[in-house]
Amino acid sequence: MTTGEPHVAHVPIPLARSGSGITNVVRGLAAAHERAGGRSTVVLSHNRPGTVRHARVERVDYTAHCPRESFRRTEYLLDHMLGALGRERRFAPGLFDPAVERLRALGPDVALLHEGHYAATALPRLRAALPTARLGYYVHTRLSRAYSRREVRRLLAPADSIVCVSAYTAQHVVDRHGGSPPEVSVVLNGVDTQVFSPPAHRQPHERLRLLFVGQVTAEKGPHLLLEAVAMLPEHVQRRLSLRVVGSSAHGWVPELSAYEERLRRTAFTLAADVRFLPFQDNETLVEHYRWADVVAVPSLFQDPCPLVVLEAMACGAAVVASRVGGIPELVGSAGLLLPAAPDPFAAALEHLMRDRPEVARLSARSVARAGELDWDSRNDEVLRALRVASPRGSR
Incomplete structure (x- = not known):
């Protein structure tokens, strides 16, 4: 791992819209990481608008594995059946392959896979592609009910750390795992107080x-x-x-x-x-x-x-x-x-x-x-959860 300038890669939902909450979290963390002296890469779909100004954006073609941009009901059912049997799902993991292959070539120090649509299914493939990187699973929402407890345990095992956006979410992950999951940390979301700030003068009004x-x-x-x-x-x-x-x-x-x-x-x-x-x-x-x-x-x-x-x-x-x-x-x-x-x-x-x-x-x-919840402090907490030194602290 590089010293003083950790390279952090983010993989948001493959076919997310640019205004999604997860994409906004990634933007906030990337901006904070740049201010601290680090560098970020964000993998986005080639057919989605939007940029991440403070990161290198890598465009990949997710439609190579999901040309309709959604799976059929029968494909979901097959995936759920395979998962329940303890086998790798056929469709969901492949959706993430373009991102996995791009990160294999880039070799980041840290890879953060953001949960939003069966992302956990890609953790084993991401670990195989990046055997020496710190691998984080960033949980923004409840895990799919289609995961069995056995499948949750198998899928989360490759992660070095699980980052949850609230204690509520963290408890949900622990409950779904039912055993001893990888280290679970809580990092509340943040806000850019330079962009979102009070008005200079709040005029009194009747309504x-x-x-x-x-x-x-x-x-x-x-x-x-x-x-x-x-x-x-x-x-x-x-x-x-x-x-x-x-x-x-x-x-x-x-x-x-x-x-x-x-x-x-x-x-x-x-x-x-x-x-x-x-x-x-x-x-x-x-x-x-x-x-x-x-x-x-x-x-x-x-x-x-x-x-x-x-x-x-x-x-x-x-x-x-x-x-x-x-x-x-x-x-x-x-x-x-x-x-x-x-x-x-x-x-x-x-x-x-x-x-x-x-x-x-x-x-x-x-x-x-x-x-109290600016993005600089959020980024420091994420790196701490992954046991990665913040570049801010290395100066």
């Missing part, structure tokens, strides 16, 4: 400005937020402005989903000012965060470590979020954590509309909490 940011799907809970607003008295609703920013998928989507259409029908019945905006890039998104007094994160699933919480706090918004998954670990005492149901969210919104000093107190706590 409480409420914001939802994220993929507009049922599990993210924007309908819960609209239902909460509907429970408020009409005169209270009129003192509320709500923006829903996002689309049914990452990036530009040509048509509204049935779920998005239902949200708009609900919004039409409200006295509050409700506006919908499609997926936004970070440069535009930061202005929405700065506009908001409160950012709601009404997730209905065990959200592992949503970046929207960190981005909102860094911009000085008060956070009102569901007490699920890894969200409590991010928020700490900086926001309001609630059961994932309309009634508690309605009560919290009415309280904050009546108590603007409380909004200001939560805003100050948000900024302080986000400052």
